[in-house]
Amino acid sequence: MPSPSLVWFRDDLRIADNPALHAAVERGEPVVAVFILDEESAGFRPLGAASRWWLHHSLSSLTDRLHEFGVSLVLRRGAADRVIRQLVGEARAGAVFWNRRYGGPERAVDAGIKAALREEGVAAESFAGSLLHEPWTVTTGSGTHYSVFTPFWRACLALPVPRSPLPEPQEISGTADAPETDALDDWALLPTAPDWAGGLRETWEPGEPAARGRLAEFLENDLPAYDRARDEPSAGATSRLSPYLRWGEVSPFTVWHDAVAADGAGRFLSELGWREFAWHTLYHFPDLATQNLRPEFDAFPWPPLDPSRLDAWENGETGVPLVDAGMRELWHTGYMHNRVRMVTASFLVKNLLIDWRLGEEWFWDTLVDADSANNAFNWQWVAGSGADAAPYFRVFNPELQARKFDPQGRYISRWATDAPAEPIVDLGETRKAALTAYEAVKRAPRTRSR
Numbered sequence: 001m002p003s004p005s006l007v008w009f010r011d012d013l014r015i016a017d018n019p020a021l022h023a024a025v026e027r028g029e030p031v032v033a034v035f036i037l038d039e040e041s042a043g044f045r046p047l048g049a050a051s052r053w054w055l056h057h058s059l060s061s062l063t064d065r066l067h068e069f070g071v072s073l074v075l076r077r078g079a080a081d082r083v084i085r086q087l088v089g090e091a092r093a094g095a096v097f098w099n100r101r102y103g104g105p106e107r108a109v110d111a112g113i114k115a116a117l118r119e120e121g122v123a124a125e126s127f128a129g130s131l132l133h134e135p136w137t138v139t140t141g142s143g144t145h146y147s148v149f150t151p152f153w154r155a156c157l158a159l160p161v162p163r164s165p166l167p168e169p170q171e172i173s174g175t176a177d178a179p180e181t182d183a184l185d186d187w188a189l190l191p192t193a194p195d196w197a198g199g200l201r202e203t204w205e206p207g208e209p210a211a212r213g214r215l216a217e218f219l220e221n222d223l224p225a226y227d228r229a230r231d232e233p234s235a236g237a238t239s240r241l242s243p244y245l246r247w248g249e250v251s252p253f254t255v256w257h258d259a260v261a262a263d264g265a266g267r268f269l270s271e272l273g274w275r276e277f278a279w280h281t282l283y284h285f286p287d288l289a290t291q292n293l294r295p296e297f298d299a300f301p302w303p304p305l306d307p308s309r310l311d312a313w314e315n316g317e318t319g320v321p322l323v324d325a326g327m328r329e330l331w332h333t334g335y336m337h338n339r340v341r342m343v344t345a346s347f348l349v350k351n352l353l354i355d356w357r358l359g360e361e362w363f364w365d366t367l368v369d370a371d372s373a374n375n376a377f378n379w380q381w382v383a384g385s386g387a388d389a390a391p392y393f394r395v396f397n398p399e400l401q402a403r404k405f406d407p408q409g410r411y412i413s414r415w416a417t418d419a420p421a422e423p424i425v426d427l428g429e430t431r432k433a434a435l436t437a438y439e440a441v442k443r444a445p446r447t448r449s450r
Contacts (some may be wrong), residue, residue, distance in 0.1 A: 002291075003095070005030050007098070008034050008035075010036075011101065013248050014250065020125075023127065031172050034074045034084075036080050036083050037075070037076070037126070038083075038109075038426065041078055042105060043108075049365050049366070050366050050368045052364065053198075053334070054334075055247070059075070065209075069171060074178055074179050075182040076277065081109060086122075097124050097125050098110070100127065102279050102373070120131055121289035132276055134275060137420075138152065138155050162253050162257075163254045177230035194334070199333050204368060206244075214240060218239045222239065226267060227266075228336075233406060239271075240244075241248065242335075242374075245370040256269065259272075277377075281386075282372060283388050288376040288377060289364075292385040294446070296446045305358075308415050308426060313352060318420070318425075319419065322340065322343055322416075323344050324416040325419070326343065328416055328419075329417045330366050331366060335368060335369065337411075338402070340411075342396060343401050346395060349383045350395045353433065360376055363379070398427070
């Protein structure tokens with residue numbers, strides 16, 4: 001009797017360069033493809049609304065791709081440790097393969113499943129499919145993790161070149177006895193009452209084929225201007241690959257090797273390095289979304305929250321044109337240009353004096369590319385509480401940023417033509433208030449009490 005290989009898809013919704021799928025095909029037994037929507041395991045963060053929209057369409061695309069090989073995608077909902085063992089029994093699987101995750105709760109679940117399966121005589125193997133370098137392979141001379149990007153990236157570049165992408169399988173042997181699947185529509189991942197996703201549909205096409213198309217288009221048309229124009233939000237010079245990388249519809253190995261083959265990719269590759277830095281930091285600090293990485297920032301004197309100011313920021317009604325343009329782009333498209341992300345985040349934290357965690361939660365809910373590492377890591381960078389953090393005295397002036405990076409006002413005129421005319425706060429006065437508040441951080445202890 002055949003003993004099928006169960007391939008557990010997670011944040012790697014692709015066929016090409018998928019080490020777990022590759023190992024299953026190499027094993028030579030029929031393949032059962034599985035995705036589990038786990039909203040029950042301890043410590044797992046529920047997906048934001050924009051991420052749920054993307055996931056629905058990405059799973060639909062993956063289903064179509066697997067059907068090309070005669071393989072069905074089995075969808076199940078529940079705690080992964082329970083569901084995986086159920087599926088192993090239903091499929092009479094002899095092996096389970098997956099690509100690694102790096103968040104603390106996810107690693108704990110995966111380790112428990114691997115140990116339980118092996119104890120029951122089922123082969124269980126995990127692979128490196130989401131990062132160019134595993135977090136435990138990039139360390140300082142003393143064996144600790146890096147806290148500053150430049151030496152981190154220098155150490156990465158000194159390591160062997162990341163492996164070449166694995167080829168797409170020529171064929172995958174499916175099985176007629178695949179376990180029953182949930183209906184994707186029954187998961188209700190899409191918004192209906194109201195349907196606010198019209199802008200997302202206009203802007204994005206989730207799925208592996210679209211990811212590969214976007215990568216090719218960027219390298220051919222946009223990479224030559226990337227270093228010069230990437231900070232201009234109206235230039236369209238950025239890769240817009242972040243949601244495809246977040247969902248693993250294209251692998252970082254594919255992006256790396258395709259980009260290296262193009263001219264002038266150095267600056268773009270360092271952005272891949274920043275993504276690596278964020279994930280390596282999360283590996284060592286699993287509470288990145290809720291706890292200041294630098295403990296002295298626990299002493300920051302956040303004033304009582306003014307909900308009206310938070311609402312104005314979320315809705316793009318602050319009266320600061322570049323901030324409002326960014327927040328409205330975010331709401332409409334599920335995306336925001338990175339330069340504008342920094343400006344809007346700085347305004348929330350350092351002009352409105354609102355805790356960075358509230359901004360991180362809003363981005364988590366509204367960004368199609370929100371992931372556990374980059375979202376929290378970048379918010380902490382702007383706040384000054386994280387790794388390689390911007391100095392506390394660096395307060396982005398949104399008016400100066402607009403004059404420098406949107407001098408013709410194209411970005412602002414596209415997204416914020418009807419924004420309020422008067423700012424809700426005085427930029428100069430609030431900057432002074434932020435610098436005064438940060439003085440408390442300078443006096444605070446730099447280690448956590450035990």
